Amino acid sequence: MNQIVAHQQKFFQTNATKNVAFRIEQLKKLELALKENEQLLNEAIFSDFKKSAFDNYTTELGIIYSEINTACKKLHTWSKTKKVTTNFLNFPGRSYIIPEPLGVTLIIGAWNYPYQLSISPAIAAIAAGNTVILKPSEIAAATSALLAKIINNTFDPAIFKVVEGGVSETTQLLNEKFDKIFFTGSTEVGKIIYEAAAKTLTPVTL
Numbered sequence: 001m002n003q004i005v006a007h008q009q010k011f012f013q014t015n016a017t018k019n020v021a022f023r024i025e026q027l028k029k030l031e032l033a034l035k036e037n038e039q040l041l042n043e044a045i046f047s048d049f050k051k052s053a054f055d056n057y058t059t060e061l062g063i064i065y066s067e068i069n070t071a072c073k074k075l076h077t078w079s080k081t082k083k084v085t086t087n088f089l090n091f092p093g094r095s096y097i098i099p100e101p102l103g104v105t106l107i108i109g110a111w112n113y114p115y116q117l118s119i120s121p122a123i124a125a126i127a128a129g130n131t132v133i134l135k136p137s138e139i140a141a142a143t144s145a146l147l148a149k150i151i152n153n154t155f156d157p158a159i160f161k162v163v164e165g166g167v168s169e170t171t172q173l174l175n176e177k178f179d180k181i182f183f184t185g186s187t188e189v190g191k192i193i194y195e196a197a198a199k200t201l202t203p204v205t206l
Contacts, residue, residue, distance in 0.1 A: 001163070001169075001172045001173055001175070001176055002176060004133060004157065004161055004163065005104060005133065005176045005177070005178070007157060007158050008104045008131040008133065008157075008158055008159075008161070009103065009104055010158070011131060011156075011158035011159065012101075012103050012104060012130070012131050017101055017129040017130065017131065017159075018100075018101065018129055020075055020076055020079050023075060023126055023127055023128075023129055024071075024072050024075055026126050026155070026159060026160070027068050027071055027072055027123065027126055027127060028068070028072065029154060029155070030068065030119070030122075030123070030126070030151075030154070030155075030160075031064075031065060031068045033150050033151070033154040034061065034064065034065075034119075034150070035065075037146070037150050038061065040146055040150075041056065041061065041115065041143075041146060042056050043142075044142040044143045044145070044146040045060070045114065045115070045140075045142070045143055047142040048114070048140045048141065048142045048143050049140070056115075059113065059116065060113060060114075060115040060116045061115060063116050063120065064115060064116060064119050064120060064123070067120055067123045067124075068123055071123055071124075071127040075127055078099065078127070079099050079129075080099075081096050081097070081098050081099075082096060082097045083095070083096055084096065084097055099128075100129075101128050101129030101130045102128070102130055102179040102180045102203070103130060103131070103178075103179030103180070104130065104131050104133065104178055104179050105121075105125040105130045105131065105132050105133070105178060105179060105180040105181070105182065106133050106135070106173055106174075106176075106178045106180070106181045106182070107121045107122055107125070107132060107133070107134045107135070107181075107182045107183075108135050108170060108173075108181070108182065108183045108184075108185070108193065109134065109135065109136040109137050109184065110137055110184040110185050111137035111139035111140045114136060114137060114140040114143040114144065114147070115143065115147070117184045118134055118136050118137075118147065119147075121182040121184075121205070122134055122160065125180070125182070126159075126160070130179070130180065131158065131159050131160065132159070132160045132161070133161050133162075133163060133173065133178075134147070134151070134160070134161070134162045134163070135162075135163050135164070135165065135169065135170055135173060136148070136162065136164065137185075138164065138165060138166040144164055145164065147162055148162040148163075148164050174192075174193065174196040174197075175196070177200050177202070178197075178200075178202050179202065179203075180202065180203050180204075180205070181193060181197050181202055181203070181204045181205070182204075182205045183204065183205070183206050184206075190206045193206070194206065
């Protein structure tokens with residue numbers, strides 16, 4: 001785990017992800033990979049949940065495609081430096097909000113919407129210029145294995161990497177230093193993740 005994280009940290013420090021065109025390229029690559037494998041994605045989620053292709057599109061893939069489309073359209077605006085009012089104490093200075101990526105992010109996905117709740121945070125993280133390590137839920141075994149195959153065959157692991165496993169692998173990941181953690185799941189597990197993140201003052205979205 002530490003080698004995977006270190007590899008992404010090294011890549012992030014090159015500042016390649018600060019380029020908006022690079023981010024859009026990664027998002028479009030993700031969309032294409034998912035669309036090319038839609039039949040397999042349908043079969044995997046049917047295996048795990050008996051979910052139909054229609055349900056898979058309306059509650060999972062369609063939402064993912066919409067989020068990618070929105071991010072690609074608005075990313076130039078989102079990433080622009082914005083001038084804001086300077087308070088009296090800091091005159092004659094000028095003030096700006098400069099959007100900056102955080103670094104290496106960890107996403108711990110949920111079992112009940114295994115595509116949407118894993119990929120949507122990844123879209124946000126990539127759009128913001130971060131690298132991503134995704135740990136899908138081991139409960140949805142078929143979808144987890146397929147996500148790992150698709151993403152790991154599509155992306156440079158320095159940018160986007162899927163790590164499969166259960167409690168042991170998640171614990172190993174939480175022992176690493178991340179710059180942001182996303183988690184969707186139970187309150188009980190959320191407390192464990194928040195406690196681990198607190199040790200390194202890592203911001204968390206639960």
